Amino acid sequence: MLRCLRVLPARVTRNFSRCCSNYVARMRFINKLKEDEGACLTALESGNIFLYHTLAPLLRKTQQGVFQLPLLPFKDLEGILNRLGKDGSMVKDSVLITCTEQNRALFCLDVGELDQQAVEKECGGNFVDLRKAFFTLRGEEAPLVARGQALLRWHQGNGFCSASGKPTTRNQAGSQRVCHSNGLIYYPKMSPVIITLVSDGKRCLLARQASFPRGMFSALAGFCDMGETLEETLRREVAEEVGLEVVSVRYSGSQHWPFPQSSFMVACHATVSPGNTQVDVDHEELEEARWFTLEEIRAALKLRTPPRNPRDQPPTIWVPPSYAIAHKLIREWVDDQELHYDGE
Ligand SMILES: NC(=O)c1ccc[n+]([C@@H]2O[C@H](COP(=O)([O-])OP(=O)(O)OC[C@H]3O[C@@H](n4cnc5c(N)ncnc54)[C@H](O)[C@@H]3O)[C@@H](O)[C@H]2O)c1
Ligand SMILES: [Mg+2]
The missing domain is CATH 3.90.79.10 (Nucleoside Triphosphate Pyrophosphohydrolase)
Incomplete structure (x- = not known):
């Protein structure tokens, strides 16, 4: 994507600021997160997450009537999940989407197993159909919400190996799934x-x-x-x-x-x-x-x-x-x- 992502509220982490100061470094950083489980978890803990409920993205309406994709810091989402009676470690199931120009990793998570209205109340937004979200969001957020849903949908449909029938396991970034019984690696498809x-x-x-x-x-x-x-x-x-x-x-x-x-x-x-x-x-x-x-x-x-x-x-x-x-x-x-x- 050549067009720049919207500037998101930044708490630039010291580790990332030097290595991600330009496009090339940022792309290499994202690539590293796909391969390095520890680095990906660290990026998640200092990153932002947007939510879906059974593949419907959460949107929030500003006082000016503009729809936005609310981005939740890791700790805030952990707290919300705990308050809703869920283990906060569920945040670790988030899937990597990208890294912003402020060097903050961006992830998404489907909280379909939680009560929809309770999450909406906690987060101050509403889960809406993807088509509506795609039409309503401003230019740079629409491809993000589409990409997030596509990745989550792919994970939901690829939990088992089509050759062995055994469960597949995802990596931390969610950029692939592996069948450990035969070594087959599955990648998201278009x-x-x-x-x-x-x-x-x-x-x-x-x-x-x-x-x-x-x-x-x-x-x-x-x-x-x-x-x-x-x-x-x-x-x-x-x-x-x-x-x-x-x-x-x-x-x-x-x-x-x-x-x-x-x-x-x-x-x-x-x-x-x-x-x-x-x-x-x-x-x-x-x-x-x-x-x-x-x-x-x-x-x-x-x-x-x-x-x-x-x-x-x-x-x-x-x-x-x-x-x-x-x-x-x-x-x-x-x-x-x-x-x-x-x-x-
Ligand atoms: N973004 C845009 O501007 C835009 C505009 C027009 C169409 N589209 C999209 O393009 C896609 C294809 O258009 P179409 O429906 O005319 O295709 P098409 O003319 O190939 O006809 C669809 C049929 O192709 C077969 N098919 C073959 N491979 C398939 C696969 N991988 N997945 C699903 N069906 C497959 C199925 O029998 C299906 O019914 C649609 O999903 C549509 O949403 C997007
Ligand atoms: Mg056609």
Whole structure:
């Protein structure tokens, strides 16, 4: 992540201040925490922890009405757990997320075995659905909350070795699990997905699945098959879903997408030749796919929130919000078109 993390209240520990004064040192420090159990425990004891309850993150609303991710120091969380009748050492089950620019390690913990309302009262916040948290939090906190949930979900689903059936054990950082009966090591997984905005030079192609909210159209997306390159996935998905053959591909960016499970979204622009634009939709996958003009896309981008789409009227077209990489692709396409027309 190139963008800086928000400045968090810092009690910079003396040990870390010298070695983590810049990005390279910080990344090496995080890597050390994944490998050194003692160092990770020390970092946890001077670090901050954010909470989930059965994978729903805890948010707190400030007096200004802004939602934040409350960060609890190790000792405070230990005290809260003790007051709720739990062994405070449960804090040690926290999973490493990152290290802030103030050299403070950041962890997360799922307290799903505790009474939800009692924790909310103690912490002065509410556990909310991840989707709501992702929409509500400010930019830099949203990826953190998604990453935390993805890691906790992975641990919850990988407690047993799929080869031996025996329990697996996690390391202190929570960056891997091991089956001691056969030595197999498991690492957290994301499924690679290609997402592509297809253009014919003047128009772009958007599609919707039947499960999308009414009126919402997005770029084409699809999971990579085993052994495929990203380019092969892109060509195949476009052919399968809309019956078109792509002639060029340009990389745009990537994003971890936590819904419904961890996907690694790789976003690309693609073109088809102007003579090959007849869409043939696979209705098993998509409800609709069609070409949109620059004016139509500009109008869709102007809608900041999903429009009210009464059932008895044709829906207003809208596109995914700014935190979705589909939005970035669509905005880039508009910028490219405007540049192109300005130059003509
Ligand atoms: N962030 C964004 O802007 C954005 C936009 C669009 C889609 N997405 C995400 O992209 C993902 C893929 O899109 P899609 O649904 O069109 O994919 P898709 O076209 O590959 O169709 C989904 C189907 O693929 C199969 N599949 C193959 N490998 C799979 C795997 N590893 N996990 C789950 N299913 C697998 C399943 O049968 C599933 O029903 C979705 O999870 C969606 O949430 C994100
Ligand atoms: Mg798809």
